Amino acid sequence: MDRQQVLNLYEWQMGVCFRHPAKGEVLTTHVKTIRPPAGGIQDVRACRECVLEMEEQRHGAAARRGQHYQPGCLAAE
Numbered sequence: 001m002d003r004q005q006v007l008n009l010y011e012w013q014m015g016v017c018f019r020h021p022a023k024g025e026v027l028t029t030h031v032k033t034i035r036p037p038a039g040g041i042q043d044v045r046a047c048r049e050c051v052l053e054m055e056e057q058r059h060g061a062a063a064r065r066g067q068h069y070q071p072g073c074l075a076a077e
């Protein structure tokens with residue numbers, strides 16, 4: 001699976017990447033929902049670069065554990 005195929009598994013909208021807030025509004029996808037102790041819900045969004053990096057890490061971790069790797073599930077974890 002190439003990078004573009006991985007990216008195609010996600011829905012992209014303009015937003016602020018949690019690792020690159022200085023970049024401002026870029027194409028991002030929702031990867032996590034945080035419930036802060038203070039209450040409410042905070043959406044964590046990541047840009048394409050970060051999603052590919054996180055998928056890469058998951059792929060490596062799955063391979064080390066001998067598990068099947070399935071991309072496109074960042075938001076489900």
Ligand SMILES: [Zn+2]
Nearest residue numbers: 017020047050
């Ligand atoms: Zn980013």
